[in-house]
Amino acid sequence: MAKINHEDILAYLEEATILELNDLVKAIEEKFGVTAAAPVAVAAAPAEEENKGPVEVSVFLKEVGASKVGVIKVVRELTGLGLVDAKKLVDNLPSAIKENVSEEVAKEVKEKLEAAGATVEVK
Numbered sequence: 768m769a770k771i772n773h774e775d776i777l778a779y780l781e782e783a784t785i786l787e788l789n790d791l792v793k794a795i796e797e798k799f800g801v802t803a804a805a806p807v808a809v810a811a812a813p814a815e816e817e818n819k820g821p822v823e824v825s826v827f828l829k830e831v832g833a834s835k836v837g838v839i840k841v842v843r844e845l846t847g848l849g850l851v852d853a854k855k856l857v858d859n860l861p862s863a864i865k866e867n868v869s870e871e872v873a874k875e876v877k878e879k880l881e882a883a884g885a886t887v888e889v890k
């Protein structure tokens with residue numbers, strides 16, 4: 768097997784889409800048994816244990832509503848995806864917009880999507 772150098776890896780990362788990078792991170796997590804979670808979350812864990820509700824929730828887009836273009840713009844803003852990837856996400860409903868986020872973040876995401884006319888579910 769040919770040895771891959773740093774330049775090859777960086778070139779791939781520059782050209783990869785957000786979805787491809789997300790898949791890469793998941794594959795690395797599974798292969799090596801690690802997680803890409805921020806260390807800050809570990810420090811905040813004791814305070815979150817007192818909360819009776821779920822610590823992390825996910826926001827799902829259920830219906831687009833009348834303004835598909837407006838919803839796509841909001842999805843791009845929230846996810847950092849390009850136009851084509853955001854459109855694919857909006858076209859393939861239900862879609863996870865944000866996964867494993869705090870309830871506060873989920874509330875903000877839901878408000879933005881609903882303001883654009885979408886129907887959203889938080890689980």
